[in-house]
Amino acid sequence: MKLPPSHAFAASWRCAILLAACALPARASQVSLDSGSTDLAALPLEQLVALQVTTASRFPQSIADAPSAVVLLTAQDIRDFGWRTLADALASLPGLYVTNDRNYSYLGARGFLRPGDYDSRFLLLIDGVRTNDSVYDQASIGSEGLLDMDLVQRIEYVPGPGSAMYGSNALFGVINVITKSGSAMAGPQAAVSVGSYGERAARASYGWHGQDGTDWLLAASSSRRDGQDLYFAEYAAEHGGVAHGLDFDRAQRLFAKAARGPLTLSAGYVARTKGVPTGSFGALFDTANQTRDTQAFAKAALALPLASGVDLALLAHWGRADYQGIGSYPGESGQALVNVDGDHAAWYGASAQLTLDRIQDHKIVAGVDLQRNARRDQFSYYREPYELFLDDRRSNGRSAVFVQDEWHMRPGLLLNAGLRYDRDSNAGSQFHPRLALMYRTGPADTIKLIYGTAYRAPNAYELYYGYPGEGGQQANPALSAERISTRELIFERRLDATGLARLSLFNYRMRGLIAQDVQPDSGLLMFANLQRAVAVGGELAYERQYARGLRLRTSFAMQHADDGDNAQLVNSPRRLFKLNLALPLPALKARVGAELQCGSARRTQTGMVGGYCVSNLLASSTHLLPGAELSLALYNAFNARYADPAGPVFVQEALLRQSRTISAKLAYGF
Incomplete structure (x- = not known):
């Protein structure tokens, strides 16, 4: 199968290049700030580069000193471009791309995203707490995600292997979503939105900050989307190929956060029900197939300064995730049988970390991580007549020790060296290092040379899921861990007080x-350590703030990823282009944001899907209603027709992405 590229693909590429070229010669200037402003997006890039980020090394350091090409997104970015999910935000970053199968969103990096895989090769943190579940190891980034995006203060993305600091899952990067404080959302606030295909959402929150430093935030939100009737040519003989009313999405979220002195407490919960219109996993087409996901987390963190230059951080966390997939399948006598397939996941853990900053030219962090996966349960059964296929109940644990030294060898030369030992009851013993040598060749230029390795322990689904019969699956408890080794050369140049350019070359x-x-003996499918992947590529990123507050962020990535035998990987674009423009209109008390994302053609299981360019537009104003912000967003503004490669559980070779939609939002602070 070969899907045509978007009609606007070639034209949009030319348009994007012209936009970037026109922006480059403009004269940059410092933007004046109100004395009380804490808006990160309003800061000149010189200050942004000097901001302290915590994710790369588990202690605060500037972006320039971080042992990675760290990227920071702010709350203002989220408002400017109308990102409704974490997937929307991450899709704007260099080298990343997102696919969607009308059920979940999936994140790819540097040419690697296999259709049907869950997001288990990224580690997702919320305020520093691991949220990948204990059955699928899934990082939830779509509408099933834990957080309302209005509650996000910033997103820190650390590309590359992160196992030297965080252990399993951090093959392609670590994502840390940092939530807002009560002072950032002071007082009662409410927001409502409506949009295409029956979309509506509401949020209520209350934030408070006391003179004694006590700070807390409470928030609740709900969203609903009826969706549209979708046509799939592969099912033309069934119901005319139309899935009626099965693209719906409903979610409810709760979040609470409190802090006083050295103690911080937080908790979150999400429940989502999503219709599945695609007939995946052999389900009957145009029947009431759906998935139900719930996830919750809680954490308690304590920061204790023990002495001058010696700090202790203690963390305890808990998480739970439950999933049900409900689908109708053909029975032997022709009647439809309802299958319920799912899991129950529960985990808890603790960590202790000591940061030592009293040895001259050294900053050392060392610690212990513990996690107990108390439930890794999976089940599958037919409802009527009741027939049980799978009732597998498991638990396991992992423990780790890690150490890292940031050594200022001499002025302008910095060595960051880290090592972690993990003991996993499934993956065994793992040692993973990271070495980063950073050299400032001048006041504006930094060169980073990085080597690191990472691993992913096999998840419970891959290890233990099995059911008999035709098209069935066989468990494989003998699976071993996946491993990656990465080499990266990064060149960063601060163009002036408002500009930053970065080139990353990786292998x-x-x-x-x-x-x-x-399996030849049983005819059943089974997971095994079968494949390899090799990639080489580069990412060029550019960010600048111009006169009158115009903000430009753009990137271009090229990569070649294959299976080690020169066969291009499935769902691996060779080129990615991103462009984000935000412009304040002070006279109207308004802002305009424009976003362009382009990707080249990708392989499917047996063919190709064409390249695409998608544009999103948003206008917002605080002038139209006193105390309120009104925004209007247009997603896929030019109605590009494009598709993502489908996984092996689909009849379709590729799945069309969402057509043009419009959304209006009103946020009000009382």
């Missing part, structure tokens, strides 16, 4: 990739 090798294969 990675993955081995022991877990994939399914048919």
Whole structure:
């Protein structure tokens, strides 16, 4: 199958290049700030580069000193471009791309995203707490995500292997979502939005900050989308190929956060029900197939300064995730049988970290991480007549020790060296290092040379899921961990007080990739360590703030990823282009944001899907209603027709992405 590229693909590429070229010669100037402003997006880039980020090394350091090409997104970015999910925000970053199968969103990096894989090769943190679940190891970034995006203060993305600091799952990067404080959302606030295809959402929150430093935030939100009737040519013989009313999405969220002195407490909960219109996993087409997801987390963190230059951080966390997939399947006598397939995941853990900053030219962090996966349960059964296929109940644990030294060898030369030892009851013992040598060749230029390795332990689904019969699956408890080694050269140049350019050249090798294969003796599918992946590429990123507050962020990525035998990986674009423009209109007390995302053609299981360019537009104003902000967003503004490669559980070779939609939002602070 070969899907045509978007009609606007070639024209949009030319348009994007012209926009960027026109912006470059403009004269930059410092933007004046109100004395009380804490808006990160309003800061000149010189200050942004000097901001302290915590994710790369588990202690505060400037972006310039971080052992990675760290990217920071702010709350203002979220408002400017109308991002409704974490997937929307991440899709704007260099080298990342997002696909969607009308059920979940999936994140790819540097040419690697296999259709049907869950987001288990990224580590997702919320305020520093691991949220990947204990059955699928999934990082939830779509409408099933834990947070309302209005509650996000900033997103720190650390590309590259992160196991030297965080252990399993951090093969391609670590994402840390940092939530707002009560002072940032002071007083009662409410927001409502409506949009295409029956979209509506509401949020209520209350934030408070006391003179004694006590700070707390409470928030509740709900969203609903009826969706549209969708046509799939592969099912033309069934119901005319139209799935009626099955693209709906409903979610409810709760979030609470409190802090006083050295103690911080937070908790979150989400429940989502999503219709599945695609007939995946062999389900009957145009029947009431759906998934139900719930997830919750809680954390308690304590920061204790023990002495001058010696700090202790203690953390305890808990999480739970439950999933049900409900679908109708053909029975032997022709009647439809309802299957319920799902899992129950629960985990808890603790960590202790000591940061030592009293040895001259050294900053050392050392610690212990513990996690107990108390439930990794999976089940599958038919409702009527009741027939049980799977009732697998498991638990496991992992423990780790880590150490890292940031050594200022001499002025302008910095070595960041880290090592972590993990003991996983499934993956065994793992040692993973990271070495980063950073050299400032001048006041504006920094060169970073980085080497690191990472691993992903096989998840419970890959290890233990199995059911008999035709098209069935066989468990494989003997699976071993996936591993990656990455080499990266980064060149950063601060163009002036308002500009930053970055070039990243990378090479990675993955081995022991877990994939399914048919067993010759049983005819059943089974996960095994079958595959490899090799990639080489580069990412060029540019960010600048111009006169009158115009903000430009753009990137271009090229990569070649193959299976080690020169066969291009499925769902691996060779080129990605991103452009984000935000312009304040002070006279109207308004802002305008424009976003362009382009990707080249990708392989499917047996063919190709064409390249695409998608544009999003948003206008917002605080002038139209006193005390309120009104925004109007247009997503896929030019109605580009494009598709993502589908996984092996779909009849379709590719799945069309969402057509043009419009959304209006009103936020009001009382």
